[in-house]
Amino acid sequence: MKATDFTRSDWEIIDGFTLNPNILYLPYHYTAMCLSQLETLRRANLYRARWYVAPPDITQLIAAYDTNETQIQVTPGSWLWGLSYNEYSDAYVILDGNHSLIQVTDNCTGVPLFHEYASGRGNTGYRNAQDFRGGIMPVLLTEPRCVVEPGLINVEVANTSASAIRAQLVLFFAEPCIITGQVRDEQSVGGDSYGKGIMSTGGMSGIRRGGK
């Protein structure tokens, strides 16, 4: 049987979200609703996971009242679907994220992910005996965001406290795999990197590791 023999309704999604028994299925909760919005991305082949961190150097201190600006380059055509944030003291003790603000902006469109700088506390999984506000990581976006050329993302992490902190924002992307033979077909057909070249030649191979 080929994958194309299956109908859409027969095609169960098998991934970390379905295999993790710690994730409770609460149909009217934010996470469950976001997962439904991610269905197309979860079913797509020819994509692989790619996580980017900002700042790239966890040892880099963010001075008091300062903002760390990082620009990361992702593969054009990638999809941002989640994020996770952690804040640390200069001694690498994990903090609750109350002293930082984050902002992510697509450099191509200039559209920020958050309307205003978002509190780090709302995007971290930190919790302790007195504070259980830490959420399920990663924080899912209401729908995945595509990033087209030039594939530049500006990340700002602002420290609002009187002490230096360390921080790491992890952005969860699904990036397109370069299909073997795609370059040959693009040269012969003149198709673009996505869609047209694949569909017009019909003879390209998408490779996915693992199988069953």
Added chain:
Amino acid sequence: MSTTFHSTAFGANPSYTAFERANYATQCLNHHISMWRDIAFQGGLNTMCCPASMSGGEPPWIVMPPQGIRLQQVTGISLPGVEGVETPVVSLTMPIGYDGVITLHLQLYTGTGFVEFSGDLHWRIRINQWYVKDYGNMETTLGSLQTPIPLNRGGIRLKALQKVVYSVTLGAGALGNLAGGRMIAGLFGWRYPIS
């Protein structure tokens, strides 16, 4: 699942399963990407949706448009009596329906005993809860009442309902060094109606 595979750069590895084409979900994503590429190629959403420019082609935060309203707030307060507390000197809130930009500022102390970069005074510009980069901890006098200083990198863009606070914090031991005078801060720029 398909068990056929093509000879590729990965070799004839039975751990790989080959698909001949992108599945329907990938095609759906590719269509979406193509759409956004077309939008970017045509100049972006702003160009497509709001082609008319208000001031001769320059964005309104670069050149003040005819509908713009000048923004100028200069305030002086007496020397705070507490150290380590952020004391607002200038506060302004952008009105609904207006964006803006701050292009000039000034900060100075008219009393005695202040030494530049001594740590006695910490000036900060904050927008809501975000301390503007490079302006979150200034320890020196910048500009004057006659000549405010331009902001580095052109200006600070503001959005409707954002609150801007220009504050000063006395460092440890500052009250023993400073005497009299006023803490003066100023913000200059313009606001314009959101198009």
